[in-house]
Structures are given as C-alpha cells and as structure tokens.
Amino acid sequence: MPFAILALDNPECETLRTALRPQHLAYLDAHHGEILAGGALLNDLGQAIGGLLIVDTQDRASAEAFVAGDPYTKGGVFGSIRVMGWRKSFFDRRRTGSISG
Template sequence: MPIYAIHCIDKPLQQELRAATRPDHLAYLESAISQILVAGPLLDDEGAPIGSMILMEFPDRRSAVDFAANDPYSRAGLFASVAVTVWRQVLPRPD
C-alpha cells in the first residue's frame, strides 16, 4: 500500500487552539493506528510545536487527503498549510 506524508504547518500564535484540540487529534490518529508508520509534531528551535508530520499508508491519494481534512486540528482551523504527498522509503532499505 502506498505511503503518504501529511505535512502541516500551524497558523501563527495558535498554541491555545492546538492544546485544546490535541485530545481529539490524538484520538483521531489512534483510530487509524494500524496505518501509521510515524507521527508527531514539528517543532521550532525552542521545542514548541509549529505543525505536524505523519507518514501513513493509504490505498490512494484521495483517502490520504480526506484523512488530513478530517483531522480535528484541520477542522478547527489550526493549519496555515497542509501538503499530502506520496512517499517512498529508500534508506534504510526496506525488507
């Protein structure tokens, strides 16, 4: 199954919205845990969250875009930008 990178950048000064929406965001990711390879926040130089990065398996791009659009963070208007692109592992070499 193809792997997609979901790369999201927060709007500036949205730490409170991110914190308030985080439990719903995590529950949403847990609902698709079998598809997730890695997931976590993008951080600034001080370690504060400024976005999200998720590598997940989806049957097609539309499914990945729909998943990203329905993320509670996205639905709450947290993100300034969301990019969904197919990704292929090169290193370390997959089995």
C-alpha cells in the same frame, strides 16, 4: 501507498492546538492502522509548529481525506497542508529500500 503529510500551523494557534490535542490524539489512535510514523514539528524553542505524518492509504484522495478529518484541520490549527507520495529508503537508522530515482 505511503504518503507524507506535512502540516504547518497557523500563527498564534498554540491555545487552540492545546485545546484540540486530546481530540487530535484520539483521532490518530482510532486510525493507527494507517499511520507508519508521525509527530509534531518543533521550532528552536521546542514548541509545536505543525506535524509530519507518514500514512499508508489506498491513494492520494484517501490520504487527503485522512488529514481533512483530523480535528486540527477541522479546528483551524493547520494553516497549510501538503500531501506527497513517499518512498521508504531509510527507516529506523537503516536503509530499507531503493534510493534511486
């Protein structure tokens, strides 16, 4: 089942984010089979302030375990994390599913 993971950074964590970035990317590469889409969230200056991932896991607990294992989570980069079910309606500039309900 697809889940959206919205993770917002703790304030003043840019140095920590930069230091942990190689481990974070290696973690995502190792789990690429579960990731449908993802990337950094940016402020108006183009600086990373969090991340958004769409993952396909068995259940919510698996999605929560996925983000819990991320080096950004373990290292304290993320200040808040929300895991929410996601229904694909539009993808790659096209409607791909139902948009009702």
